[in-house]
Amino acid sequence: MKVKAVFINKPGEVETRWVDYPHKKENEVLIKVDAAGICGSDIGAFRGTNPLVTYPRIIGHEVTGIVLQEGTGMPDNIKKGDRVIVDPYIYCGHCYPCSVGRTNCCENLNVIGVHVDGAMQEVVTHPAHLIHKIPDNVPSEMAPLAEPLTIALHALHRAHVKAGDYGALSGAGG
Template identity: 40%
Template sequence: MKAVVLTDPSKLEVRDVEKPSTSEGEALIRVTHSGICGTDTKIFSGGIPTPHPLIMGHEMSGVLEEGSSADGTKPGDRVLVDPVTFCGECAICKKGQTNLCINGELLGRDIDGGFAEYCVAPSQNIYHLPDDIDDVQAPLIQVLTTVLHAFNQAGVVDGDIVAILGLGVTGLMQVQLAKALGASKVICVSRNAHKRGLAEKFGADVSVTHGEEAKKVVMDMTDGIGADMVIESVGHLSILAEAIDLARTGGKIVPFGIYAADEGKLPFYEFYFKELAIINARAAKGEDFIKGIELVRSGAVDLGPLITHQVPFTDLAEAIRLLIEPSDERLKIILDH
């Protein structure tokens, strides 16, 4: 089969490799579409250490060729892959936190993933896709599950005022989910006017730039106390500091961005003084896949406008270059297989 292989950091080759075979409890998927994200760019560059050679790719959908799934999917059915494997037997899995399994691996990072014609995944990681879910949008449901898991961790309460800092693909999903889960007001903050416009189309009550404007709007809309929940979706400590400033006393912060810094400046005293709950989330659980598929099927979350580019999967190197380049309008790049 054809695959794009990362032979060394920053070196991709389109190669003919052996089609993977399945063992008991595994499924073979003919990949039809995949998505690339920031994690892939870090795996590509070597910023996230991985074995080589490696087939990257952890956001993929396709057709089940061999094997089965936990939900009774049959060969020929369209499926979505949960790329986080779990053993189901370790102490952490037994506590229900399968997304954090100590024996877990990520397809496309620790083992071969989806940037190929076929991939193998455990049957328990395969989810049936209903007919009314668009092929091209399906890989984005994996991203949506990570947002859903963060919202489950944070426990959005009906009537909450939620501020979202950063309007990339995940920020624009958070706007829609916050509304779907009952937030009374959603305030979006981004320096990018195009993405602020999209956030308003997705139901944001107001969208503003960072800094003084954000502070004024949040205080005006909350009778001067601050937002119940602030999500940082950029991954910069300066924006995390802004999130801490915009949260109300007794409020919640969700640091959804991933921070590479191991030291930096934050208003640490506010953690105590405001009694802030800092809620982290990593990957997603099986239940998030079932709910994510349903949210998209029912139209509560619209993934279509989040896709701005579609290229053949063999052009992965070019797609990664595109993803790294700064752009005000680019959102998700989907690969056709």
């Protein structure tokens, strides 16, 4: 069986093509993708300006979907049929940054759609512990915005911004 996927073959060249249906490992979930965002890093991959991307690459890391098959390590509040969003930052859990809770600085970090194939495909596998249930009141097409929102929240947290502080935002992203 095959599924459609969005590839960037090389800078400036995008195509949709058929790929093999993904085979789930025990510690992964199988997800039917229902929404995905296009990020500045996807634009960088298309333009050839993101030095971390290798080609050809299935893009997409701002992704939601429905759990088709469960996996070991899946959060207790999630079951088959639930809508989920993926955490696209696959960390090792063993290096020093991971051991002190800085998984975003993992020495072996793999970002889907950048270092490894992403989720702009009809069905995808993902580490079971890196999915989060989407609340019923959040539409699937809006849920992928959670990933860029967390980037902004992380920046605010690191800047120690408090209510009433003044600041400036510069740039348009990507």
